[in-house]
Amino acid sequence: MEIRLLPWLRQSLAVLRKDLRIEFRTRYAYSALIMFAITTLVTVSFSVGGFVLDADITAALLWIILFFSAMAGLARTFVHEEETGTVTALKMAAQPEPVLIGKYLFNLTLLFSLAVLIVPLFLVMLNQTVLLPGALIAVILLGCLGLAGASTILAAIVAKAGAKSSLMTVLAFPVLLPLLFAAISATRVAFAGGLPQAIAADLLMLFFYDGIVVVASLLLFEYVWNE
Amino acid sequence: MVVTGRKEAGKLLNQVAVRGLSKAYRRRILFKDISLIIPDRSVFVLLGPNGAGKTTFLRIICGLIPATSGQIEIIINGQVLSPREKRTQIGLVSPDLALYGELSAVENLEFFAEVRGIPFSLARARELLHFVGLQGREHDLLDTYSSGMKQRMKYACALLHQPHILILDEPTTNLDESGVALVDKIIKQQKQQGIVIIATNEPREVAYGDQTFTLA
Numbered sequence: 001m002e003i004r005l006l007p008w009l010r011q012s013l014a015v016l017r018k019d020l021r022i023e024f025r026t027r028y029a030y031s032a033l034i035m036f037a038i039t040t041l042v043t044v045s046f047s048v049g050g051f052v053l054d055a056d057i058t059a060a061l062l063w064i065i066l067f068f069s070a071m072a073g074l075a076r077t078f079v080h081e082e083e084t085g086t087v088t089a090l091k092m093a094a095q096p097e098p099v100l101i102g103k104y105l106f107n108l109t110l111l112f113s114l115a116v117l118i119v120p121l122f123l124v125m126l127n128q129t130v131l132l133p134g135a136l137i138a139v140i141l142l143g144c145l146g147l148a149g150a151s152t153i154l155a156a157i158v159a160k161a162g163a164k165s166s167l168m169t170v171l172a173f174p175v176l177l178p179l180l181f182a183a184i185s186a187t188r189v190a191f192a193g194g195l196p197q198a199i200a201a202d203l204l205m206l207f208f209y210d211g212i213v214v215v216a217s218l219l220l221f222e223y224v225w226n227e
Numbered sequence: 228m229v230v231t232g233r234k235e236a237g238k239l240l241n242q243v244a245v246r247g248l249s250k251a252y253r254r255r256i257l258f259k260d261i262s263l264i265i266p267d268r269s270v271f272v273l274l275g276p277n278g279a280g281k282t283t284f285l286r287i288i289c290g291l292i293p294a295t296s297g298q299i300e301i302i303i304n305g306q307v308l309s310p311r312e313k314r315t316q317i318g319l320v321s322p323d324l325a326l327y328g329e330l331s332a333v334e335n336l337e338f339f340a341e342v343r344g345i346p347f348s349l350a351r352a353r354e355l356l357h358f359v360g361l362q363g364r365e366h367d368l369l370d371t372y373s374s375g376m377k378q379r380m381k382y383a384c385a386l387l388h389q390p391h392i393l394i395l396d397e398p399t400t401n402l403d404e405s406g407v408a409l410v411d412k413i414i415k416q417q418k419q420q421g422i423v424i425i426a427t428n429e430p431r432e433v434a435y436g437d438q439t440f441t442l443a
Contacts, residue, residue, distance in 0.1 A: 007344050011341065014341035017338075084325055085325035088324040092291075093342045226290075
């Protein structure tokens, strides 16, 4: 695989710009993400009532909301290309890697913008205090990087299948399980406080998970894209 | 088969060479062991009834789907192109291919120029859109276009990178008389500088062919 970073970067940004422009006009993926996240958040908030939950439970709830929201919206990037038939034009014009990187950056943008909105709302609605805010930001950033990375490559696979929406969640769950474990564990420490060593291992785990997902996706994508 | 084209040291500089090409979907054989040479500066017309595999044949040339056996070599300036290089030399117009309806004509051209890594200018986009008869609608979203206008837009995208090989699947689909005249002009121009491959059953389009091949 020949690596040409600068042309890849320019072409990836072109894919990102195109997807953002289409998303801005249609709100195709973001509507799905945001509606799912807000509905789930309100449901959880009403179910909990005025109780203050244990940090273990709130950390898990936060990542469950982010995980299922991502599943609801992030597959759209590739599914929309397949459904509208633009995938042939894209394959003819673009190299596989810039397509993957552009779609990854697009999903990352969606997920970050979702997290910026949902995480503060979550903390307010569930009366959750954060003792280590810096650590929480780091967990959310690293978690979103991994979530977007795994969702992007899985979306490319799922786009070629029949039962797209249900398949995405089923395929993503085992792939994202290590990320979810580490993210929930680190979020719990960020909420309840603890020693730096307690969170460092989880953050390191998230960092390596993100790296592995990106590298594996780049290696696999050409096969998935051309299959 | 008469093979013509520019020769250097006994070799064809530019050509599409199909060698022992077969395609089957499970037990259904679409075509088997096809070998032919499409020389430079010629028009090759692929004929055959519906379902004979014309579109599949074109998609294999483009590298969009794999052949069951055999291979297609695209040779430009004496060099056999890699699968990635192939697509830089091919312009495709096909009913299967759609452009971005949520983008305008200029935005589509800008995007495809950027992902192909070729320079884009508004002047070049306007020139292309004028050539295909879409002047005055440059900034309208493609979703507002008629099917004939979308077909014209596909030609603009296919010609954007000045490909050596132009592949046309049912080239005059949805086009009016002026659109048909445009396709006629494009085919004649492309023949002067490269290769045109057409899949059709229209007698008027068959007449373009320097070489024809019928899939049973």
